[in-house]
């Protein structure tokens with residue numbers, strides 16, 4: 001559960017990207033969504049490895065749970081790393097460098113609005129990338145969705161499930177549903193947005209399928225970001241970024257080690273022992 005929450009965190013500031021509209025009233029909307037979302041100045045630093053370290057430390061200080069601290073970090077970093085797959089990428093090593101890291105597998109498209117962005121993503125290699133992960137789970141990691149795996153491996157490792165069980169009296173059946181819910185949601189999202197983009201989207205004649213690298217070609221390309229102009233410069237800022245991020249991680253690790261782990265107040269002495 002902490003991995004899932006961590007993976008959602010970098011986009012907690014995403015609201016102004018598409019904007020909030022009430023009727024005709026535009027409550028909030030970033031004038032340059034790509035700059036606001038991934039750039040600096042902007043909320044781009046949320047998509048950095050250091051931000052993940054900060055989030056994991058804050059969660060550890062509050063929960064004093066190692067699985068939660070580690071889970072937040074893994075989830076958060078996975079988001080920062082996988083967002084490098086689009087054409088804008090992330091300032092992975094902010095604040096040590098504002099260099100953007102991008103593989104440009106598909107075109108960044110939030111400037112097309114919520115529906116244009118969905119049409120672009122689900123008509124590009126982004127869609128193929130999502131399908132690949134669903135297939136990998138179903139083929140290689142199907143065991144992770146089984147009741148046995150949930151009760152013997154997931155529940156004993158994560159205090160969240162004990163809280164649902166003891167404090168909210170949720171049955172094993174409901175807890176398994178909660179565990180699988182986001183996977184089901186993710187798969188349903190990929191299928192339904194794809195069907196919308198390809199068969200219902202009123203602009204589907206223009207917003208066509210394009211599985212080429214950095215596709216689709218109909219997206220308005222955002223301006224280029226801060227990037228090193230030479231490979232030498234790229235190497236220098238990357239090394240500075242790696243060293244700075246590693247030093248931050250080391251400092252955070254030592255600070256957290258001074259705060260002992262605490263088991264939840266109602267934690268069972270032998271985890272999972274009451275399982276029927």
Ligand SMILES: [Zn+2]
Nearest residue numbers: 010011079083
């Ligand atoms: Zn993101």
